Amino acid sequence: MYWKPSIPLVIAADQEIKGIGAQPADIVRVGIGNPHIDLLDAYVQRTTPKPHAVLNTGTAGGMGDTPGSIFVIDKVVDGTSQGRDPIELAVPEWAQDLPRRTVATVDHIVDDPAEHEALKAHAQLVDMELYDLAVRCQALGVELYSVKIVSDGADDGAYTTWLLVAEKISQQLGAYLRKQIG
Template sequence: MMSDLALIMALASESKGLFEAENIAVHYSGIGKVNAAFKAFEVIQKTGCTILLNLGTAGSSHFDAHSLVEVTTFVQRDMDVSPLGFEVGVTPMDQEFPEAINLEPYFQHLPKGICGTGDSFETGEPKVPCQLVDMEGYALAKVCKKLGVRLISVKYITDGANDTAHLDWEENLLLGAQKLLALYQSMEH
């Protein structure tokens, strides 16, 4: 399986160089949905992978800080065309994926969650029901679905998506990288 897999993360600060130190290739997308979509497409085209593994960080007021959560559903927490009569989170005229994108679970031992993706650093209650928040996942999921590639996504909860989230995120990156690396290495066996 590992030979068919490509690893994508948003930022090098999320891996802290630990993956590279173990000679694990990491593709970094940059922040946000547009960067994530472009990089996912590029990685899939260049590597021919059949599985894209997304490891990264997320905020959550639902899951405990420092836990790993496997995302089984992605929604867009910033898609708001409600003035035209659409529900928040629904992409108008999108026949394939107007709302949520569901993923097949991979890790039996991890808690599962719905992740709200948006181009903002969430510090409050998202408009769309979800249990954790990120800035890239929905875009990765959509590209993978369109190209027939399996996405597995696991997030390390760095913060409570509240008014101290930016401080907690920075402070918890190293521990998150260590936990994500251990999870990745467990997949090799």
């Protein structure tokens, strides 16, 4: 059963899309690691009226939080070696009830304990797209919100765990989003 969110969703993976269950027309699929981030530009430019905001949602690796926990993201940091400045994100009115987290965006799956600990010094969650989406939304003049659910521990076996739980855990996230913005 599909639902129509009141704000366009930006999601990375097909497993997350299927679990969340929104109308495909209201989803911009950017792919894991941002191979198609330019699709966000195309979506914003062809949509009339231009959306005032988009919501990046889906899974993230946790660095201490329990899988299945849902968070609103209020800051994203560059977890790569590029050294770009952190970006603050707005917290939408409808997500004020959620605990806040910082995401570190990296360009690969984190499954190394040493890297996990290094990232944990700057963030509580890790993903592969949010930082670049924030940069792109700033350039487009579109507000970016982000709500993530923890899928794995961003440690040894993270990818295998993600494959096993991404669609199911995204159903929990979809239920929250339908209640808040559906």
